[in-house]
Amino acid sequence: MKVSVIGGGAWGTTLAQTLADNQNEVLIRDVNKDFVNKINKYHVHPSFDVSIPSSIKATLSLEEAISFAKIIVLCVPTKVMRNVLIEINNLLKDKKVFINVSKGIEPETTYLVSDIIKDTVDNKYLEAYVVLSGPSHAEELIKRKFTSLVSASTNLDWAKAIQNLFSNDYLRVYTSQDVRGVETGGAIKNAIAVVSGIVEGLGLGENARAALICRGMREIIKIVEALGGNIETAYGLSGLGDLIVTASSYNSRNFKAGLKIGQGQSVEDAINTSTQTVEGVRTIIAAHEIGVKYNLELPIISTSYLLVTGKISLEESQNLLLTRKLKQE
Ligand SMILES: NC(=O)c1ccc[n+]([C@@H]2O[C@H](COP(=O)([O-])OP(=O)(O)OC[C@H]3O[C@@H](n4cnc5c(N)ncnc54)[C@H](O)[C@@H]3O)[C@@H](O)[C@H]2O)c1
Numbered sequence: 224m225k226v227s228v229i230g231g232g233a234w235g236t237t238l239a240q241t242l243a244d245n246q247n248e249v250l251i252r253d254v255n256k257d258f259v260n261k262i263n264k265y266h267v268h269p270s271f272d273v274s275i276p277s278s279i280k281a282t283l284s285l286e287e288a289i290s291f292a293k294i295i296v297l298c299v300p301t302k303v304m305r306n307v308l309i310e311i312n313n314l315l316k317d318k319k320v321f322i323n324v325s326k327g328i329e330p331e332t333t334y335l336v337s338d339i340i341k342d343t344v345d346n347k348y349l350e351a352y353v354v355l356s357g358p359s360h361a362e363e364l365i366k367r368k369f370t371s372l373v374s375a376s377t378n379l380d381w382a383k384a385i386q387n388l389f390s391n392d393y394l395r396v397y398t399s400q401d402v403r404g405v406e407t408g409g410a411i412k413n414a415i416a417v418v419s420g421i422v423e424g425l426g427l428g429e430n431a432r433a434a435l436i437c438r439g440m441r442e443i444i445k446i447v448e449a450l451g452g453n454i455e456t457a458y459g460l461s462g463l464g465d466l467i468v469t470a471s472s473y474n475s476r477n478f479k480a481g482l483k484i485g486q487g488q489s490v491e492d493a494i495n496t497s498t499q500t501v502e503g504v505r506t507i508i509a510a511h512e513i514g515v516k517y518n519l520e521l522p523i524i525s526t527s528y529l530l531v532t533g534k535i536s537l538e539e540s541q542n543l544l545l546t547r548k549l550k551q552e
Contacts, residue, residue, distance in 0.1 A: 224247050224248070224388065225250070225293070226247050226249050226292050227288040227289065227291050227295050228288075228296040229252050229295060229296065229311070230251075230253060230300075231251035231253035232258070232499060233361040233499050234324060234361045235251060235253075235296065236251060236269060236270065236279075237365045238389070241364065243279050244391060249278070249279045250280050252284065252287070257269070259282065259283055262281035266279070273366075285307075285311065290314075293317070293318070293319055293320060293350070294319070295311070296322045300325065300502065301325050302505060304327075304339055305339050308343040309343050312348070318347075318349065319348060320385075321351075322353045322355050323340075326356060327413070327505060328407075330505055330506075330508040330509040336406060337402055351378045351381035352377075352378075353376040354406050354409075355375075355396070356375075356406070356460075357370070357373050357465060358371065358460060358464040358465045359372060360468065360472070360474040360475070364393075364394070368393065369395070370395075371394075371396070372394065372397070373397050373461050374386045374396050375399040375402045375461075376400065382399065397460065401453050404447050404451075404452025404453045405452070405456055406452075406461075407450045407452050408452070408459075408461040409462075409465055411443045411510055412443060412462065412469055413502045414524060414527070415440075415469075415523065416469040416470045416503055417477050418507075418527045420477065420478040420484070421482070422435050423478070423481070423482050424485020425486075425537065432471065435523065436470045439470070440457075440463060442510075442522075443462055444462075447462065449517040449519055450513065476500070477501055477502065480501045480504065483496070490504060507531050511528035522544060
């Protein structure tokens with residue numbers, strides 16, 4: 224089958240390798256000339272400098288990528304997702320299946336990517352929308368290390384088709400119909416991962432980090448429910464699973480950004496020194512907005528919101544969390 228991948232960074236090119244391993248024809252579209260050149264000329268992953276199958280091609284042309292395939296994998300940072308989808312919509316001539324693999328929420332609207340699609344893509348060109356998410360470091364999947372993901376769509380036939388498209392002996396894909404639960408869990412865990420990094424950077428210890436991750440899970444569940452997802456999904460791969468892999472890992476750029484903030488770097492510097500997309504800080508802001516909108520008690524999210532928006536200091540944020548009224552678990 225032919226598949227286009229929009230966004231050929233760490234994750235997009237890694238998934239392209241899996242698709243190529245599964246005998247699909249893959250065309251990556253990226254805006255970075257060097258990335259396109261590395262893939263076409265040297266058959267090298269642009270982020271990790273490891274060899275990738277020579278059958279994978281790349282282009283700078285969005286038009287070429289959109290006309291190439293019916294299946295379009297979206298793997299750009301969420302902050303450019305709306306603009307990319309508007310551009311894509313202007314090029315559409317036939318129905319497409321969109322697979323979103325990006326993890327984030329638009330802070331201005333609190334929209335999930337499925338909401339942004341509805342807002343930007345003409346419904347007559349939308350065959351199906353699938354979200355593919357779960358605990359997955361590109362650094363490991365590129366080495367074909369065992370990984371599990373969830374393919375979620377309200378259209379179960381397409382959820383299964385995408386399950387089959389990606390599954391092989393190192394990637395096991397489950398299906399779900401809970402699109403909102405899978406999208407929300409995958410996005411909000413990045414916010415908690417940033418805070419977990421802050422706890423590490425402050426040197427508060429593993430007891431504190433475990434408490435933070437566990438109480439952070441409570442906040443993920445509240446947000447998943449508020450946005451129309453199921454609690455069971457939050458406890459699955461794209462909630463708890465992704466939180467486990469992200470919230471204590473030096474492979475996670477969200478955890479590492481938090482670490483730098485906890486060590487005293489400014490939020491801007493912590494994000495900008497990462498060469499790859501850090502979704503978590505914007506997601507903290509989006510999660511805070513969701514909390515306000517749905518009247519949710521989210522102490523970790525609301526305190527980290529005050530911190531990353533410069534309203535309180537690191538010390539004040541610790542005091543705010545530790546002096547909360549004692550309560551039942
Ligand atoms: N890296 C991982 O392990 C991983 C795993 C699962 C999900 N994700 C999610 O995937 C998304 C992308 O992450 P990443 O790690 O690949 O980031 P990245 O920064 O490595 O790659 C993003 C790519 O998008 C490209 N891009 C930016 N604007 C574009 C546009 N208008 N059109 C086409 N390409 C454009 C950039 O040039 C870059 O190559 C994020 O939402 C992230 O949370 C990442």
